[in-house]
Structures are given as structure tokens and as C-alpha cells.
Amino acid sequence: MTFHLEQHSQRQKTRRFPSSLLRVSHWPLRVKLFAVSGSVLALVMLGLFSGVRLSTRLKEAAYEVEKEATEDVALVAKLQRNLTQLVLQKESLLESELSNNAFRKKFGQLIFEYQQFKENWARLLASEEFDTEESSEVTEPEREIAVGIVRDHRLPVEDYTRRFDALLLRDSTSKATRAELKIELQALEESSFIARVNTFVDDISALSRATDEEFAEARQLQEEASRRQMQIIALSLLLSGGAGLIMTVALSEILTRPLSQIATIAEQSIQQENFNLQAPVKTGDEVGHLAQTFNAYMAFVRDLLHDRAATNARLSDLID
DSSP: OHHHHHHHHHHHHHHHHHHHHHOGGGSOHHHHHHHHHHHHHHHHHHHHHHHHHHHHHHHHHHHHHHHHHHHHHHHHHHHHHHHHHHHHHHHHHHHOOOOHHHHHHHHHHHHHHHHHHHHHHHHHHHSGGGOSSOOTTSOHHHHHHHHHHHHHHHHHHHHHHHHHHHHHHHHHHSOOOHHHHHHHHHHHHTSHHHHTHHHHHHHHHHHHHHHHHHHHHHHHHHHHHHHHHHHHHHHHHHHHHHHHHHHHHHHHHHHHHHHHHHHHHHHHHHHHTOTTOOOOOOOSSHHHHHHHHHHHHHHHHHHHHHHHHHHHHHHHHHHO
């Protein structure tokens, strides 16, 4: 029988434990303070994490724009250099009276510059400036200049590269003499691309200036992103810290209000000599336990006064 009673008591405790655990009012004060402190810390960390994440995304976007602008500037600069070297070395070969070996060496340098020019031209056409689809990373001046380059120079450049490739193919199958190579190079001088090479250089220079402006804007965007990063982090900390402060003040009010009520009731009972007043018991924590103890003490005082009054009455009767 005792075993069954113990089992029943244990089941009752097991059933009551979760309900009391879920009732925040029954938590001890130290647990409540720990929970609020943890919540405030978590809120601050969440605000800081959100601010850092948002600002990092903004800075990464600015970095991508700057990276794209840097690549554009470098690519256009390479193309300008290749084109300049290509024209100068070709003119040098046409005007030179070098030996066959020296001529062949200079011709090899010309081939290298041509291949670099051809590769960088293909890369430039594949860049976003020359893409037919709209891109937020390309400025309007860049796109207008790129459209003009494609419209005015794409076909002449393709004709020039086709004729140059044919020259290289013929030279690889049967080594041409210096005189034959000069004739072939002179024929290239008569191509429409060479006839408009100055215009091409001007357009490439205009594209270079536009990409320089894009790079400058990208640098400004990067600096702005850095400033915004600090502002977002500071704002996130301010908001999360303010929310944490509000939570702390609210908890302080919740914890101190019952204590103020007990103190007020104690003052009223002394001033009014009324020991029938009771403190409200609203929680199961230390404050609630204090209210219960206070009520028990008030009951003890009432009983004590009642017994004292009864004793005085009996003594008065005896004296009389």
C-alpha cells in the first residue's frame, strides 16, 4: 500500500513539474535574471550579426563593382598597348633593311603582339560592356562607346585578323622570304582597319576614360560601403541595446512591484494598526514566498494580539 502511495505521489510530482516549469512566475529570481540577461545578450548579438551581415553584403557588392572596373581598365590598357606595338613594329619591319634572321626575329615579336591583340580584342567583345543585355555594372557612357566600337570597327578588325591569320598560315606551310613578307605586310597596310586605326585608337581611348570614371565611381562606392558598414553596425547595436534596456527595465518593474506592494501593506498595517491586511501572492518565486511569509507573520501577529486581548480580559474579570 505504501509503495502504491509513493508511486502515486511520484506521478503527481511528475505531472506537476512540467506545468510549474512552463510557468515563468514560478521560476526562481536567479533563473529569471539569467534568462533576461541571456535574452538581452542574444538580442544584442543578433543585432550585431544582422548589421555585420547586411553591411558585408553591401561591401561585397561594392567590391565586385570595383573588381569589374579594375579588370575593364586593365583590359582596355592592354588592348591599347597591343595595338600601338602592333602598328609600330609592322611599320618598323616595312622600313627596315635587316638580315633574314634579324627580320625573322622581329617578325616573331610582331606575331606575338598580334596574338595578344587578337586575344584581348576577343576578351573585350565578351565583356559586359559589349553584352547586348542590360547590366547594372556597366555605365551608360561605356555602353554607348562599346556599341559605337562594335558598329564601326568590328568588321574591319575581323577582316584584318582574317588576312593576318592567312599570312601566318602561308608562312607556316612554306617559309616566305623577307621580301615576300614585306609584300604581305604592305598589303595589310591597305586594309580598312589600318585606314581607320586612328579612329579606332580614339574610340578605345574614350572607352578607357569611361572605364577610369567607372573605376573612380567604384572606389567611391567602396568607401561609401565602408562608412555604411560602420553606421549599420552602430545602428544595430543601438537598436538591440535599446530593446535590451527596455526588457531590463520591464523585468525590474515586474520584480520590484510585488516588493513595493508588500512594503506598502506593511506600512498601512502599522499606521492603521490593522493586521488583517494581506499581501497578494502572484508568483511562486522568492517574492511570492516572501508574500506568503509576510501573510503568515500577519496571521501570527493577529493571533498574538487576540490571545493578548483575551488574557487581558480574563485578568480584568479576576480583578473585578
